[in-house]
Amino acid sequence: MELLQLHYFRTVAAMEHMTKAAQQLRIAQPALSKTIARLEEDVGVPLFDRNGRHIRLNTYGKAFLQKVEAALDLLEEGKKEANELAGLEHGSIHLATSTLELLSEPLGAFLERRPDVDFRITQSSADEMAALLAAGDVDLCFTVLPIEGPDYRSVSVLQEDVYLAVPPGHRLAGRRSARLYEVANDPFIGYKEGLLFQPMNDSFLREAGFAPKFVCRVDEPSAIARLVRAGLGVALVGGCGKNAGVPLNLLRIEEPVCRRNFRLVWNGKRYLSKAAVHFRDFLADYFAAAQQKGRPGA
Incomplete structure (x- = not known):
């Protein structure tokens, strides 16, 4: 069993198409077919089910593939470690x-x-x-x-602590801290669903006991800071929001604990x-x- 056979086998198993695999490997298709046939002979069982030109990885092939991938990954890691020890990279x-x-x-x-x-x-x-x-x-x-x-x-x-950012002139703007539920009815600015910190911010809001009304969802902290400053709504910001280059009214959140x-x-x-x-x-x-x-x- 040769290392090259294992590399070829992994490619064929991923594509389940001999001609396409040969093109990706840049070798002739008959040569690839012979290599896989020799590998199956060495293993002792067929690794693919064949139906004309179509091939599918069978039960034996799936089990063998798991070991092949683990072995090739270990060899690659060993190569990296050896190169480092030798000072080659x-x-x-x-x-x-x-x-x-x-x-x-x-x-x-x-x-x-x-x-x-x-x-x-x-x-x-x-x-x-x-x-x-x-x-x-x-x-x-x-x-x-x-x-x-x-x-x-x-x-x-x-x-880092998460703060409540409020626009200039907001009813809470003169305070140093607030409970999060105090802005339950305010319009909110947040990240797009599932993006960046929004899943964690959503958990803070759920813990505070309300689902906010989002008037805008963005994809970067600086945009949140600018929109809060413009008066569009309130938002949760962390250290990145504090230093976004836009002055903000930031209130420490007393309840619940909001920390990243x-x-x-x-x-x-x-x-x-x-x-x-x-x-x-x-x-x-x-x-x-x-x-x-x-x-x-x-």
Whole structure:
């Protein structure tokens, strides 16, 4: 059994079409068919059900595919680790996040220290992050929403309070704090459903005992700040909203407790590069220092 056979088998299994798989692999279709036939001979059972030109992964093939994918993933991780130990690469980091607002400054500071690191960012929802981690497509996820999985590990890097932002001239504008239910009948500005912090903000609102009337839903914190300032409604904002460049009337929320906990999450069963470990530790230290200086987040 050869490594090349396993790579070919995984491609054919994913496409379930010999000709298309051959085109993707850039080899002749007869050569690919012979390779798969030799692999089946080595395994001892057919891995595909064949009906003319159509092929389908059978029960044996599905079981074998799980082991093949695990083996190839382990080999790739071993290659990365060996290269790092040999000093053949400076390290790479693939990060998934739902928001870039809080990461722009620390990312710039990190890359000033480590310009040799190959850094890639994918903007994703929490559900997409879980799938990316499971597949090994990203090293780290920066998220405020929980990512569930028995093999996932996480570390808290930033906690920030969520404030109630009210327009100039609002009846609460002269106060320093308020209970969230005091604005139950006010028009609200929020993020688009399921986007960024909205699932967490919705949980705060449910805990306060009301469903707000949203007059506008946007996709970035700076837009929320501008619309509140314009008098369109009230909103929940965190550290990013406080520093959006737009002066806001911010009230501390007395009830319920509204706080965001940003975490870095990684798959504990996969190899985490030294560069990724370095960034994980750097980000925690960066935010800790920023909070000590009175700069909550970005």
